Amino acid sequence: MDLQGAVTVVTGGASGIGAALCRRFAAEGARVVVVVDVDLDGAAQVAAQVGADHPATTVVAEQLDVTDGDATTALVDRLVAGHGAVDLFCANAGIATGTGVDAPPQVWQRAWDVNVMGHVHAARALLPHWLARGQGYLVTTASAAGLLTMVGDAPYSATKHAAVGLAEWLSITYGDRGVTVSCLCPQGVRTPMLFGTGDGTASPDDGASLAAETVKAQGVLEPDEVAAAVVAAVRTGQFLVLPHPEVADYEAARATQRERWLAGMRRLAARVAGR
């Protein structure tokens, strides 16, 4: 897909990877960039900056909680009516929990609602338009945790695996009907999610913080590097986007030597837990 002249939408656009995608799409010559976030002030700040840097692109901020299916459909319908189409939609909003299986049900539910149902709602809203038009591009942000695991975060690992499974299902079901799907699976990226500047609740010795330190030790990319990997994949329609290429080796090891991979991950988990 050529981003020149495209109408692009990014959820979780107020921060981190989403904000970098917005910047990059405008730099690639997108006609419209819609910065979508539950945090409207943050989205408006990103939109103002991207719009100032790229006056030829129409950049707007929209508030949306991606767990709200009706609101997602209303937003997509309004954007299609207003801009003629949505060419590329990045379902990128996501949350980590820093919890284990003993997390309260509402934490599990919230992770499911944001990390999986956010993608489901987007697909349901977009598919009628894209199937009628015979064209559309969906990028979902999962994580390397969706191919491997996230030590210290059970809801994140489980929901990101579900996000990868959903993206594959969508690609298989609609790929020959003009709908292209890519699934973004980075390891550590320098964003508020990983560096704890989000809600400020992580303390240096809690499980979430230790898990984050483990991810950071594996090598952290800048959000702009991740956005570049997405643009390269979108250009060719590649499904799996791995900004950390070594993840492909880890995934292959997991698939072909699962017992050995699990044993290695147990050792890593023990180190993280200080055992």
Ligand SMILES: NC(=O)c1ccc[n+]([C@@H]2O[C@H](COP(=O)([O-])OP(=O)(O)OC[C@H]3O[C@@H](n4cnc5c(N)ncnc54)[C@H](O)[C@@H]3O)[C@@H](O)[C@H]2O)c1
């Ligand atoms: N940072 C990493 O190391 C890393 C690694 C792999 C995958 N990811 C994934 O990348 C995506 C972006 O994460 P990030 O690191 O940029 O995090 P971030 O915290 O910087 O940004 C996430 C954005 O999503 C928004 N958001 C959260 N819940 C929302 C909701 N219900 N509705 C709408 N917006 C909502 C937040 O307000 C925030 O602006 C997530 O899906 C995350 O799981 C991040």
